[in-house]
Structures are given as structure tokens and as C-alpha cells.
Amino acid sequence: MSEIKLQDGKVPVIIEKKNKCFYIKRIVTYAILIVWCILTILPLYFMVITSFTDPSTSASLQFSLIPTEFTLNSYKYFFTFNKNVLRWLFNSLLVSGIITLSNLLFASMAGYAFSKLRFPGKNTIFWTLMCVIMIPGQVTLIPLYxxxxxIFNMADSYFALIIPSLVSIYNIFLMKQYMTSIPTTLIDAARIDACSEFGIYRKVILPLAKPGLAVMGIFTFVAHWNDFFWPLLVTESSTMRTIQVGLGSFRFVDSTMYGPMMAGSVIASIPMFILFFSLQKYFLQGITIGAIKG
Known part of the structure; x- marks a missing residue:
């Protein structure tokens, strides 16, 4: 039951038992979120801590969440283990960068065409693409290889790493859905001013689509920077490896050099952090589109 108290004969203050339940639920919710945050950060923390251990110590599986030593030997070992380490980083940066730029260009152009232009077979082509996107990538992997x-004799080359991912159907769908929200009246006004379709795309659509482009760019870059299986299939020489494939070189028959491997993982994570924080403003706008209306 509720207790009713009066404060100086003014408005009664009702103290209900459900208020206690509200605060208890709030405390439990915060506790769960804190635990979940710790579990999420723990792998990253373990990666950084292990990267500052000695290579021989990490190879003997002597791990500790509380660092007992601090040394840069694992980073030195990472850069001196193979002369192509910097080449691996360059390959990953080049491949991921070109794929991201090509997706930003082609997916945005296709999204503009499917959302704002009228041409014969538009719906048929779009729904055909939607059917293709439902096919698992593992099914098309062997034919593509x-x-x-x-057939094309492009194995162990940049073409093999880049061409299959020049544009993603998912990114086309993402940009089509995003550009549907852009007012058509702006496009009609640009056409009245005798602006060409490419001019409309460049001067009207792209500036308004920056949040969507930022989200697509981050997701595309991270996905291909972390891609392991396809570069492993199509690369044969050490000079054509990406950083994710190259990190597998620290695994041997009888041991694994976890320290240098984690040092390489830390270095490989830096470009993703730089990309995310540089586009954080547009990224947050992009993922909250449609969440607030008014």
C-alpha cells in the first residue's frame, strides 16, 4: 500500500512501493550493461596486453590479465619476422581503400537510379538483385575462384583481390533505401534549372547522402580490411598477402607466437579506429536516420 505524507500542508507526496522496484530494475540494468561492456572490452584489452609481452613468454602460453612485464620485443619481432610485413599492410590498405571508393561511387549511383529515376525494367532489375543477395557467399565462392x-588467370594479383568486390548488392540496397528519403522536389527544382542528371547526382544527392555514405564506407572498409578467406584463396606469394593472412604466418607446427601476432593485430586495428573517429559525426547521423521524427 501507499503511504501519504503532507509537507507543510501543501501538495501530498505519494511514496509508492513500485518506486523501489523502479530503482532496483535500474540498478540491475546498469549492472548488466557494465558486465556486458567489460566482456566486450576484455578481448581488446587482452590483445593489447599480450602485444607488450616477450615473444618467448607468449609462445609458452604464459598469459596474465595483469601485466607483469612491459617490452616492445613483440613489435620488433613482428616487423623483423618477415621482410614483407609492410607490404602486407600496404596491400590491405590499397585493396580496402579501392573497394571502399568503388562501392561509394557505384552503389550511390545505382541507389540514385533505383530510387529517383524512371527507366524500363527498373523494378525487375532491382528485385533480381534482391534475389541474388539471398544466395550465400559460400555457394558462389568456388565458381568465382x-x-x-x-579462366581470367588473375590469381595472385591485385585484380583478384579487388574486382570481385567492386560493388556490393547490399550497398546498392542500402543507398537506394537511404536516397528514397531525399525529397524529390529538390531534384525537380534542379531539373528546372537545366541541371544534368550527373550534375544532380553530384551537387544535390551526394551532399545530402553524406551520413549514408559514411555508414556504408565504414562497414565496407572494415569488412574487407578484416577479410581473410578470399585473400587466402587467391594469393600464393608472400608479397601479395594482406595483413590478416600474414598474421597467420606466426603459427607454427609446435607453437604460436602470440605476442607478435597480437602486436600485428594492434597495428592492423589502427586504420579502422582512425576511419571511425574521423567519420563519427556522419556515422551517428546515418544510423539514427528515421529514429526521430518531428
Whole structure:
């Protein structure tokens, strides 16, 4: 039951038991979020701590969440283990950068065409793409590998790493849905001013689509920077490896050099952090589009 108290004969203050339940639920919610945050950060913390251990210590599986030593030997070992380490980083940066730029260009152009232009077969082409996106990537992996290696003879080259991912159907769908929210009246006004379709795309659509482009760019870059299986299939020489494939070189038959491997992982994470924080403003706008209306 509720207790009713009067304060100086003014408005009664009702203290209900459900208020206690409210605060208890709030405390439990915060506790769960804190635990979840700790569990999420723990792998990153372990990666950084392990990267500052000695290579021989980490190879003997002597791990500790509380660092007992601080040394840069694992970073030195990472850069001196293989002469192509910097080449691996360059390959990943080049491949991921080109794929991201090509997706930003082609997916945004296709999204503008599907959302704002009228042409014969538009709906048929779009829904055909939607059907294709439902096919798992593992199903098309072997045919794609045969095309790259046996028919086009592009294995162990930048073309093999880049061409299959020049544009993603998912990114086309993402940009189409985003550009649908752009007012058509702006496009009509630009056409009245005798602006060409490419001019409308460049001067009207792209500036308004920056949040969506930022989200797509971050997701695309991170996905291909972390891609492991496809570069492993199509690269044969050490000079054409990406950083994710190169990190597998620290695994041997009888041991694994966890310290240098984690040092390489820390270095490989830096470009993703730089990209995210540089585009954080547009990224937050992009993922909250439609969340607030008024």
C-alpha cells in the first residue's frame, strides 16, 4: 500500500512501493550493461596486453590479465619476422581503400537510379538483385575462384583481390533505401534549372547522402580490411598477402607466437579506429536516420 505524507500542508507526496522496484530494475540494468561492456572490452584489452609481452613468454602460453612485464620485443619481432610485413599492410590498405571508393561511387549511383529515376525494367532489375543477395557467399565462392584463377588467370594479383568486390548488392540496397528519403522536389527544382542528371547526382544527392555514405564506407572498409578467406584463396606469394593472412604466418607446427601476432593485430586495428573517429559525426547521423521524427 501507499503511504501519504503532507509537507507543510501543501501538495501530498505519494511514496509508492513500485518506486523501489523502479530503482532496483535500474540498478540491475546498469549492472548488466557494465558486465556486458567489460566482456566486450576484455578481448581488446587482452590483445593489447599480450602485444607488450616477450615473444618467448607468449609462445609458452604464459598469459596474465595483469601485466607483469612491459617490452616492445613483440613489435620488433613482428616487423623483423618477415621482410614483407609492410607490404602486407600496404596491400590491405590499397585493396580496402579501392573497394571502399568503388562501392561509394557505384552503389550511390545505382541507389540514385533505383530510387529517383524512371527507366524500363527498373523494378525487375532491382528485385533480381534482391534475389541474388539471398544466395550465400559460400555457394558462389568456388565458381568465382575458378573464374579468377583458371579462366581470367588473375590469381595472385591485385585484380583478384579487388574486382570481385567492386560493388556490393547490399550497398546498392542500402543507398537506394537511404536516397528514397531525399525529397524529390529538390531534384525537380534542379531539373528546372537545366541541371544534368550527373550534375544532380553530384551537387544535390551526394551532399545530402553524406551520413549514408559514411555508414556504408565504414562497414565496407572494415569488412574487407578484416577479410581473410578470399585473400587466402587467391594469393600464393608472400608479397601479395594482406595483413590478416600474414598474421597467420606466426603459427607454427609446435607453437604460436602470440605476442607478435597480437602486436600485428594492434597495428592492423589502427586504420579502422582512425576511419571511425574521423567519420563519427556522419556515422551517428546515418544510423539514427528515421529514429526521430518531428
Amino acid at each position: 575458378i573464374l579468377i584463377k583458371n
